[in-house]
Amino acid sequence: MSPLARRMDAAKYGLRHPPKVVCILLVWPLLATVGAVLFTAASGCVVPIGPDFHDKPAPEAIPPIRPLFVAESPAFQRTIQLDASTSKPAMFTVRVEDPNPKDAITVLWVLNYPPFTPGATGVFPAITMGPGENMQPFLFNLTCDEVKLYPFADRNLTVIASDNDFDSSPDTLADQPNRLNYDADHQYLPTMAGWSLKGCQ
Helix, strand or coil, X not given: CCHHHHHHHHHHCCCCCCXXXXXXXXXXXXXXXXXXXXXXXXXXXXXXXXXXXXXXXXCCCCCCCCCEEEEEECCCCCEEEECCCCCCCEEEEEEEECCCCCCCEXXXXXXXXXXXXXXXXXXXXCEEECCCCCCCCEEEEECHHHHCCCCCCCCEEEEXXXXXXXXXXXXXXXXXXXXXXXXXXXXXXXXXEEEEEEECC
């Protein structure tokens, strides 16, 4: 085909340039890309790679932090002499703090415990404060009349603190000697202290 015929054929199909020129223009970007890659590899450059996205791992569960006794009167582990000749009760106070200000604190006062002994252990109604009242002291008054209800016991007064109430069915627990030291989720409560009692003969 003559040059004139090729130009006429290109004009017929709307081509501004002869076919060879068009082929060169179409192939040139591909050649430029391959050349750039070969140059990069030869020069030792590192081609940046996009960030590798992953889901964040689930946060680890934080174990519960139990409340603490921060003050008491009389001092824990003392022997308290009770006077049977007077109706004036002996007063006991404890102050409890919890690291979580949203927790309510429940305190249980118990005579002659641990261990739990049917007929010898006396459980008083639990007292709950909070949230927001944790700094208020818990008060308990004890008289000889209450102590004498359990004449054959090794006399002591125990206080237990919980930030999750107490087990509502302690009869079903396997750990019967310590059955009062479990919260509403059957978890052991270590926050416990007390006093020995004398008198009330």
